Amino acid sequence: MIQLRNVTKKYDKQEALRGIDLNINEGECIVLIGPSGCGKSSLLKSINRMIDIDSGEIRVFNQSIESYRVEELRRKIGYCIQGVGLFPHLSVKENIAIVLRVLKWKEEDIDQRVNELLSMTELPLSYINKRPHELSGGEAQRVGVCRALATNPSILLMDEPFGALDPLTREKVQLAFKEIQKKLHKTVVFVTHDVEEAILLADRIALMQEGKILHLDTPNKFMNLDKNEYGSDFLGKDYSLRLLKRFTLADLNLKEVRSFNSLVNLSLGSSVKDGLSYCLNAEQSIYFNDNNHIYELSYNDIYNFMQRINHE
Amino acid sequence: MNRILKNRVTLIYTLLFLVWIFQFDWIKETLLFFLDSKNTIVQRSSLFELAYQHSYIVLLSTTLSILIGLSLAIWVRLSRSEELKQIVLQFSTIGETLPTAAIIALSVPMIGYGNVPLVLALCIYGILPIVRNTIVGLNTIPSEVQEAAQGLGLTRLEQLIRIDLPLALPAILTGIRIATVINVSAATIGATVGAGGFGVMIIAGIRTYDTLMIIQASVPVIVMALWFDRVLRAN
Ligand SMILES: Nc1ncnc2c1ncn2[C@@H]1O[C@H](COP(=O)(O)OP(=O)(O)OP(=O)(O)O)[C@@H](O)[C@H]1O
Ligand SMILES: [Mg+2]
Numbered sequence: 417m418i419q420l421r422n423v424t425k426k427y428d429k430q431e432a433l434r435g436i437d438l439n440i441n442e443g444e445c446i447v448l449i450g451p452s453g454c455g456k457s458s459l460l461k462s463i464n465r466m467i468d469i470d471s472g473e474i475r476v477f478n479q480s481i482e483s484y485r486v487e488e489l490r491r492k493i494g495y496c497i498q499g500v501g502l503f504p505h506l507s508v509k510e511n512i513a514i515v516l517r518v519l520k521w522k523e524e525d526i527d528q529r530v531n532e533l534l535s536m537t538e539l540p541l542s543y544i545n546k547r548p549h550e551l552s553g554g555e556a557q558r559v560g561v562c563r564a565l566a567t568n569p570s571i572l573l574m575d576e577p578f579g580a581l582d583p584l585t586r587e588k589v590q591l592a593f594k595e596i597q598k599k600l601h602k603t604v605v606f607v608t609h610d611v612e613e614a615i616l617l618a619d620r621i622a623l624m625q626e627g628k629i630l631h632l633d634t635p636n637k638f639m640n641l642d643k644n645e646y647g648s649d650f651l652g653k654d655y656s657l658r659l660l661k662r663f664t665l666a667d668l669n670l671k672e673v674r675s676f677n678s679l680v681n682l683s684l685g686s687s688v689k690d691g692l693s694y695c696l697n698a699e700q701s702i703y704f705n706d707n708n709h710i711y712e713l714s715y716n717d718i719y720n721f722m723q724r725i726n727h728e
Numbered sequence: 729m730n731r732i733l734k735n736r737v738t739l740i741y742t743l744l745f746l747v748w749i750f751q752f753d754w755i756k757e758t759l760l761f762f763l764d765s766k767n768t769i770v771q772r773s774s775l776f777e778l779a780y781q782h783s784y785i786v787l788l789s790t791t792l793s794i795l796i797g798l799s800l801a802i803w804v805r806l807s808r809s810e811e812l813k814q815i816v817l818q819f820s821t822i823g824e825t826l827p828t829a830a831i832i833a834l835s836v837p838m839i840g841y842g843n844v845p846l847v848l849a850l851c852i853y854g855i856l857p858i859v860r861n862t863i864v865g866l867n868t869i870p871s872e873v874q875e876a877a878q879g880l881g882l883t884r885l886e887q888l889i890r891i892d893l894p895l896a897l898p899a900i901l902t903g904i905r906i907a908t909v910i911n912v913s914a915a916t917i918g919a920t921v922g923a924g925g926f927g928v929m930i931i932a933g934i935r936t937y938d939t940l941m942i943i944q945a946s947v948p949v950i951v952m953a954l955w956f957d958r959v960l961r962a963n
Contacts, residue, residue, distance in 0.1 A: 514890065
């Protein structure tokens with residue numbers, strides 16, 4: 417869907433991209449992660465030609481991006497900029513609908529599309545007439561996401577779209593976004609410097625440093641990175657623990673039991689991390705109820721699971 | 729509250745202007761307590777006629793300034809060229825530093841006497857505030873707003889119409905207001921080359937040492953300038 421070949425970019429003297437090779441498949445969510453200034457935004461912006469690259473080639477839909485008229489290319493690609501940038505003089509509705517207006521959509525189609533997008537991002541429909549300055553940071557970011565999705569582009573570029581959300585809303589929006597992405601089968605390039613966000617959303621993570629991609633792999637595989645000092649530093653020594661958030665207790669294939677001591681407040685939908693947290697307070701196994709089935713969970717189950725995904 | 733106050737002040741200016749123009753005899757009685765009028769020459773034009781000429785000259789020249797000023801600023805914006813911007817600003821600054829009197833004097837040999845050299849001078853004079861304010865207004869649009877508009881695939885023209893101009897509107901209006909107010913008072917000088925307007929009476933008053941006549945024609949100029957200053961404010 418998107419191919420980058422040996423892409424380089426220099427701002428005056430500052431080298432922002434130093435030979436990027438990246439192949440992004442259709443329907444895949446690639447998360448770019450790395451410290452501030454490593455070139456994440458530059459990589460993203462090179463794809464929709466917000467910046468022009470110095471050398472290398474980028475292909476989108478199997479065509480060089482140079483072969484499109486630049487506005488045409490950008491309209492095929494949804495783009496959430498770092499810093500949202502809502503239009504202050506327009507209502508929420510007009511912000512979302514701006515490209516639809518340019519494309520001369522009918523009023524009732526616009527209304528319908530805007531409502532659809534608002535409910536998808538869990539914003540109240542009553543917000544359509546609000547102005548950007550009346551929104552909280554998190555609401556504004558969600559309106560920004562709606563605006564990028566308005567024309568239903570099959571590619572989405574998102575630059576730290578959930579940066580301003582409080583942890584609880586953030587997790588909710590992340591999960592909602594993951595649902596949307598799986599359902600709509602968008603190809604997504606997502607920038608973050610939050611490791612947990614990367615683990616949760618990514619099909620593959622691209623770990624960047626100083627304009628290069630150091631590692632490109634599934635979140636599971638990054639567990640084995642310990643020997644590489646830079647990577648483990650950035651991803652955190654507790655990477656394995658963070659990884660547990662990506663999986664639910666249903667992934668563990670737990671066995672059902674009939675006898676138990678006392679139940680804890682978990683279900684098959686809870687994350688493995690939550691499960692582990694309960695385990696930390698129990699000497700042996702813990703038990704929980706899901707849909708009138710009782711399951712047993714122990715450290716061993718989690719350990720075995722980690723071994724399995726490690727060698728997948 | 730502000731709105732009401734503004735409307736009331738505007739109303740007072742309007743009434744004052746109208747009374748002054750149409751019922752000057754009332755005011756004359758009062759003023760004659762303080763001054764003595766010579767009443768030597770018979771006035772050839774009524775105050776109403778002068779007011780009409782004055783407004784006509786100001787509106788015409790300012791409209792031309794707006795057309796030219798906005799076109800220049802939009803051209804600079806669409807080109808996204810820093811060089812062009814500097815050139816345009818430079819030229820309009822030169823237009824500003826030329827004394828109005830000089831422009832008028834220089835254009836008379838070419839165009840002749842009358843309203844035309846005055847309108848030309850005022851028009852050149854009004855371009856700078858409009859160009860400068862429009863360019864500054866367009867420059868102060870937050871960069872993430874511009875990036876978003878660009879990233880959504882709007883062409884430069886679409887960005888200009890849907891985003892840039894609406895956001896720069898208050899600044900543009902300020903430019904227009906400054907140009908208009910300056911031109912209302914600068915227009916009085918046109919009488920020296922045979923243009924109409926309140927200047928005719930002011931010059932006549934100066935020639936005959938008639939203070940009453942000077943006041944009679946100056947006050948409406950001031951009131952008109954204040955009126956435009958009020959009306960052309962965004963809030
Ligand atoms: N317009 C620009 N002009 C000059 N240098 C730039 C410009 N944009 C980015 N850079 C430089 O290029 C490098 C990469 O910037 P980039 O914005 O891609 O980083 P990033 O990974 O997105 O960082 P962050 O996480 O802080 O957003 C940085 O060193 C930055 O200073
Ligand atoms: Mg960035």
